[in-house]
Amino acid sequence: MVYNANYVATAIFFNILWRYAASGNRLLGRSVDTAAVAALSKQYLFGPMVYLACLALAWISVPGSLVLNSALAIFFAFPPKRGVRT
Numbered sequence: 001m002v003y004n005a006n007y008v009a010t011a012i013f014f015n016i017l018w019r020y021a022a023s024g025n026r027l028l029g030r031s032v033d034t035a036a037v038a039a040l041s042k043q044y045l046f047g048p049m050v051y052l053a054c055l056a057l058a059w060i061s062v063p064g065s066l067v068l069n070s071a072l073a074i075f076f077a078f079p080p081k082r083g084v085r086t
Contacts, residue, residue: 004055004065011047018044039080047076 021027022037050072058065 001055001058004051004058004069007051007069008048008055011051015044015048036079043076043080047072 018041022041025032025034025037028037050068054065054068054072057068
């Protein structure tokens with residue numbers, strides 16, 4: 001439970017930090033791809049909600065919660081897919 005609660009808090013604060021940095025490119029370079037920033041912002045929205053689901057799942061099944069945490073780690077390890085170029 002402590003493990004998952006830590007992830008929930010980290011995801012919330014990371015989202016706050018990311019939103020601050022990304023809004024108006026405050027802390028990002030001038031050459032940053034705005035589509036990539038938007039895709040990352042969209043991907044990061046899922047973190048707190050799913051980590052909260054992991055926390056709830058820990059009450060029912062600790063192994064299930066750990067599997068979902070591992071799946072989230074893999075999900076966030078890869079960059080989000082952007083629109084297909086034609």
